Structures are given as structure tokens and as C-alpha cells.
Amino acid sequence: MMSDIAKDRMAHSVRKRRSVSSLSGREFRQKELHGYTKNSTSTVSYMDEPSQWDDASCLTVQMENTYQLGPTKHFPVVIVNHILKDILTNYLQEEQYEPELCRQMTKTISEVIKTQVKDLMIPRYKLIVIVHIGQLNSQSILIGSRCLWDPKSDTFSSYVFRNSSLFALASVYAVYFE
Numbered sequence: 001m002m003s004d005i006a007k008d009r010m011a012h013s014v015r016k017r018r019s020v021s022s023l024s025g026r027e028f029r030q031k032e033l034h035g036y037t038k039n040s041t042s043t044v045s046y047m048d049e050p051s052q053w054d055d056a057s058c059l060t061v062q063m064e065n066t067y068q069l070g071p072t073k074h075f076p077v078v079i080v081n082h083i084l085k086d087i088l089t090n091y092l093q094e095e096q097y098e099p100e101l102c103r104q105m106t107k108t109i110s111e112v113i114k115t116q117v118k119d120l121m122i123p124r125y126k127l128i129v130i131v132h133i134g135q136l137n138s139q140s141i142l143i144g145s146r147c148l149w150d151p152k153s154d155t156f157s158s159y160v161f162r163n164s165s166l167f168a169l170a171s172v173y174a175v176y177f178e
Helices: 004-016 025-034 077-092 099-118
Strands: 018-021 043-046 125-135 155-162 166-176
Touching: 077 099, 077 155, 077 166, 099 125, 099 166
Parallel strands: none
Antiparallel strands: 018 043, 125 166, 155 166
16 A cells, blocks of 8 residues: 555656657647557657655745845956966967867857856856957958946956967956846
């Protein structure tokens, strides 16, 4: 005999199961009748594991207002400039411009920059990291950005790197979250 708790968990487990199918209505009915379809494409299924905290996890947490209008610690632009210089120099010093490689490098470098700036643990700042890499071939380029922000608390940091075949511009925008 199963206890009431075990029955409740079993019923909860059955309710938590979900299935999403890419079959059309007619194909789905064919599958129910015959057990298979000729042109079925895919089915995605998942099941949440039941736990004792399911009811408590649905509760929302109420946060108190801090009424703090400005940052207690300002964004360290000089330190972030050094981080940008070190990362761009280390990753791109010996690299030659190749479009596919540079596409991947922009993603990798922006993630590394974001991680290192987050490690500074500056509270209540939202970070935006943008990296541009292009071929250096006697051309000019103008990269601009516009933001709506509070100049007392929001700021940015950027660094331009050049070698014989490519240039890179990394920018970190720090916007204070009130």
C-alpha cells in the first residue's frame, strides 16, 4: 500500500509531465491510432522532478525599497580600461584577420571582459560589453553610440587595439540600476 504522501507525489509528478510535438493535428491523430507516423519530425519532452519545496518555490519574494538614488561605489573606469587593454592585447597580439575567427573572437572576448568586470563586484550596475573587430586595410571607420543615461552615475570605458592586420574596439557601458 502506498501512503498518502507517496500518492500525492505521484499525482504531482504526472501533472508536471509535459510534451511538445511538432506534428500537425492530423499526424498526431494518426500516431494515436496506428502508433507511428510516416513523416514525424521531432518531439521534445521534459519532466520536472517533484520535490518537497514545490509549493514554497512558487511564492514571490517581496523586496523593500532602498530609496538609494546614487551609487555607494562608483564604476572604476581606470581599472576597467586596464582590463580592456590586457584582454585585447593578450587575445589579439599575434592574430591575423580572418572573418570566421574574428567573429568567434568577438564573442569570446566580450564574455571574458564581462566576467572580469563582474569580478570587481560593483553593486547595482548593469553592464553592456560590445567588441568590434575589423580588418586594417587603409580604410577609415566611424563607430558611434548613443545612450540615455544619468551622467552622475552612468559611465563607460573603451579601448582601441591595433596590430598589423586588424583593429579592435572594446566598450563597456555601466548603467546604474536604481
